[in-house]
Amino acid sequence: MQLGTPQSFSRVLSSMCTEPHPAAREAAERFLATNPGDPGTYETVADLERTVVERLGEIVGLSDPAGYLASGGTEANIQALRLARNRADSTEPNVVVPASAHFSFTKAADVLGLELRVAPLDGYTVSLPAVRELVDEDTVAVVGVAGSTEYGRVDPIPALADAVADASGDPLFHVDAAWGGFVLPFTEHAWSFADAAVDTLTIDPHKMGQAVVPAGGLIARDESLLADLAVDTPYLESTSQITLTGTRSGAGVASAAAALDALWPAGYREQYERSQANAEWLAAELRARGDRVVSPTLPLVAADIGRDAIDAVRAEGWRLSRTEQGEARFVLQPHVTRETLTAFLDELDRVR
Amino acid sequence: MQLGTPQSFSRVLSSMCTEPHPAAREAAERFLATNPGDPGTYETVADLERTVVERLGEIVGLSDPAGYLASGGTEANIQALRLARNRADSTEPNVVVPASAHFSFTKAADVLGLELRVAPLDGYTVSLPAVRELVDEDTVAVVGVAGSTEYGRVDPIPALADAVADASGDPLFHVDAAWGGFVLPFTEHAWSFADAAVDTLTIDPHKMGQAVVPAGGLIARDESLLADLAVDTPYLESTSQITLTGTRSGAGVASAAAALDALWPAGYREQYERSQANAEWLAAELRARGDRVVSPTLPLVAADIGRDAIDAVRAEGWRLSRTEQGEARFVLQPHVTRETLTAFLDELDRVR
Numbered sequence: 001m002q003l004g005t006p007q008s009f010s011r012v013l014s015s016m017c018t019e020p021h022p023a024a025r026e027a028a029e030r031f032l033a034t035n036p037g038d039p040g041t042y043e044t045v046a047d048l049e050r051t052v053v054e055r056l057g058e059i060v061g062l063s064d065p066a067g068y069l070a071s072g073g074t075e076a077n078i079q080a081l082r083l084a085r086n087r088a089d090s091t092e093p094n095v096v097v098p099a100s101a102h103f104s105f106t107k108a109a110d111v112l113g114l115e116l117r118v119a120p121l122d123g124y125t126v127s128l129p130a131v132r133e134l135v136d137e138d139t140v141a142v143v144g145v146a147g148s149t150e151y152g153r154v155d156p157i158p159a160l161a162d163a164v165a166d167a168s169g170d171p172l173f174h175v176d177a178a179w180g181g182f183v184l185p186f187t188e189h190a191w192s193f194a195d196a197a198v199d200t201l202t203i204d205p206h207k208m209g210q211a212v213v214p215a216g217g218l219i220a221r222d223e224s225l226l227a228d229l230a231v232d233t234p235y236l237e238s239t240s241q242i243t244l245t246g247t248r249s250g251a252g253v254a255s256a257a258a259a260l261d262a263l264w265p266a267g268y269r270e271q272y273e274r275s276q277a278n279a280e281w282l283a284a285e286l287r288a289r290g291d292r293v294v295s296p297t298l299p300l301v302a303a304d305i306g307r308d309a310i311d312a313v314r315a316e317g318w319r320l321s322r323t324e325q326g327e328a329r330f331v332l333q334p335h336v337t338r339e340t341l342t343a344f345l346d347e348l349d350r351v352r
Numbered sequence: 353m354q355l356g357t358p359q360s361f362s363r364v365l366s367s368m369c370t371e372p373h374p375a376a377r378e379a380a381e382r383f384l385a386t387n388p389g390d391p392g393t394y395e396t397v398a399d400l401e402r403t404v405v406e407r408l409g410e411i412v413g414l415s416d417p418a419g420y421l422a423s424g425g426t427e428a429n430i431q432a433l434r435l436a437r438n439r440a441d442s443t444e445p446n447v448v449v450p451a452s453a454h455f456s457f458t459k460a461a462d463v464l465g466l467e468l469r470v471a472p473l474d475g476y477t478v479s480l481p482a483v484r485e486l487v488d489e490d491t492v493a494v495v496g497v498a499g500s501t502e503y504g505r506v507d508p509i510p511a512l513a514d515a516v517a518d519a520s521g522d523p524l525f526h527v528d529a530a531w532g533g534f535v536l537p538f539t540e541h542a543w544s545f546a547d548a549a550v551d552t553l554t555i556d557p558h559k560m561g562q563a564v565v566p567a568g569g570l571i572a573r574d575e576s577l578l579a580d581l582a583v584d585t586p587y588l589e590s591t592s593q594i595t596l597t598g599t600r601s602g603a604g605v606a607s608a609a610a611a612l613d614a615l616w617p618a619g620y621r622e623q624y625e626r627s628q629a630n631a632e633w634l635a636a637e638l639r640a641r642g643d644r645v646v647s648p649t650l651p652l653v654a655a656d657i658g659r660d661a662i663d664a665v666r667a668e669g670w671r672l673s674r675t676e677q678g679e680a681r682f683v684l685q686p687h688v689t690r691e692t693l694t695a696f697l698d699e700l701d702r703v704r
Contacts, residue, residue: 246426
């Protein structure tokens with residue numbers, strides 16, 4: 001069969017993945033035939049994973065982080081809710097998530113048998129009174145979003161942590177920074193373990209971290225939180241496994257290590273500044289054309305350019321998706337340059 | 353940080369992964385920056401995934417297969433039980449698995465809130481009377497193993513299918529051929545959709561299929577079985593997602609496509625014959641040394657070489673794991689050549 005050619009990134013505007021950093025790509029290629037899920041056999045990559053978790057700890061404000069590299073943010077989010085459910089003893093467990101939470105929480109609730117309680121938003125971030133009202137003694141976890149998928153907005157993480165602390169049922173507090181985690185350190189937002197009593201956090205090297213897919217990250221405040229995930233592993237050289245998947249990608253782990261080495265912190269800071277400047281430039285350009293724009297507080301622009309225009313630019317090969325409200329979503333990943341945006345705006349002007 | 357060097361495969365005897373085929377490696381490298389989890393954006397790799405599923409259908413005896421490429425056998429097994437649970441309406445669902453089932457079923461039962469009913473073995477395969485006794489109206493799935501992790505044995509799949517057909521509660525029948533799926537087509541075993549009323553089946557290209565990690569496979573008899581897994585996907589260009597993970601590895605998909613292209617069927621047959629011959633040769637060599645050997649019906653040898661000997665060869669860098677009974681496990685993956693085995697036996701003779 002013909003494998004064909006992978007898509008170019010030159011017209012990809014809505015993906016949360018990107019072209020990997022050259023060092024990340026090189027490391028992935030070298031470690032393609034490794035499996036950190038079998039650490040007794042694949043020791044080098046298992047050691048590397050521990051180092052990556054340490055480094056991610058620096059980014060998220062934890063000096064002694066626990067965690068592992070997951071297949072992506074979905075696995076990390078499922079696992080955070082799974083450990084929260086397993087340590088609680090509710091027979092009717094629920095989880096409270098913002099309406100802005102990624103659809104992986106819907107998936108997680110189905111998989112884990114959790115009641116999903118969706119807190120409405122106040123503007124683009126979660127309503128605190130709504131969260132306080134939804135939390136009860138059967139709540140095993142409360143979720144905050146640090147960089148929402150649709151609008152790149154950050155929930156009030158410290159205030160959410162306070163709501164969790166006041167809860168009757170001892171829920172865990174999980175922060176989803178899958179996309180935001182590699183840009184938030186360079187902003188004034190309060191979002192991490194350093195800013196609030198966070199228990200678990202998702203941060204994906206394969207999004208703004210410029211690693212290759214699959215490299216998600218689940219970070220926990222303390223190793224003991226992960227204990228409720230452990231399953232015995234007969235016939236491996238190791239004895240138990242906390243991950244959701246079994247065999248895992250060493251390429252993802254090695255590429256995350258290489259990307260962190262090359263980019264943390266200066267390279268990521270530069271990338272954030274470049275992407276944020278592009279976001280603000282794009283927002284201004286669209287506003288100048290009369291489009292309603294949701295201001296980009298992180299490098300993600302949503303703009304009401306019209307359904308017909310979205311369909312028309314898609315027909316020209318631009319990969320552009322919509323929010324639930326119908327706005328176009330522009331995710332300012334590293335591959336989205338000023339030149340790309342200029343070409344897009346030219347196309348937009350042509351089609352409408 | 354120093355990334356170090358990935359382990360060599362020259363002394364890896366117990367892994368179910370292997371060195372990828374050169375064509376699979378090349379394809380993975382080309383498709384590193386793709387995500388079949390976002391098929392609207394990454395169209396080439398999404399098309400490729402459909403082709404791979406078609407090809408896997410040929411191997412497992414289905415002319416119109418449904419399914420997808422998972423992160424591995426664990427995800428595929430979890431998903432098979434998840435869809436079985438979701439389509440049933442039991443409030444106390446259970447799953448019946450052989451005692452020889454992979455630990456991913458223990459994990460799946462925890463994740464999904466299923467009671468795990470473990471059927472004892474009769475020799476090295478599941479006891480049919482035990483399965484019939486454990487199945488009740490709350491049984492949502494029965495699992496058969498086609499190539500067990502410890503001994504490479506194949507459960508009586510057609511007879512298990514009959515037991516499922518006789519059940520009161522309409523359970524699904526899932527076959528775990530994660531490791532065995534790429535060797536069983538060249539044997540006389542009855543194991544696939546062609547041999548029995550199987551509903552879902554796990555077959556992993558990244559094991560004997562010689563693709564890169566991560567490339568597992570979940571194949572279903574009919575598309576409708578997967579409907580109960582669907583979660584809406586706002587802000588993607590596509591509308592719903594049946595996978596457990598979200599972002600997925602295009603490298604795994606492309607490498608599976610390339611491996612299937614290069615090896616199915618002649619190359620896989622040759623590999624099976626080579627591996628099976630090596631298994632039988634190793635079994636004979638160990639028996640000649642007085643060791644008790646479990647006869648390899650597939651390319652997997654378990655032998656009671658003694659705990660001290662296992663520890664001693666491990667200390668020399670051999671990656672060798674044990675069964676729960678304490679036997680050494682030799683998985684005759686493509687990278688395990690006659691030369692490797694000769695070197696191992698020399699080492700074994702030296703240490704004891």
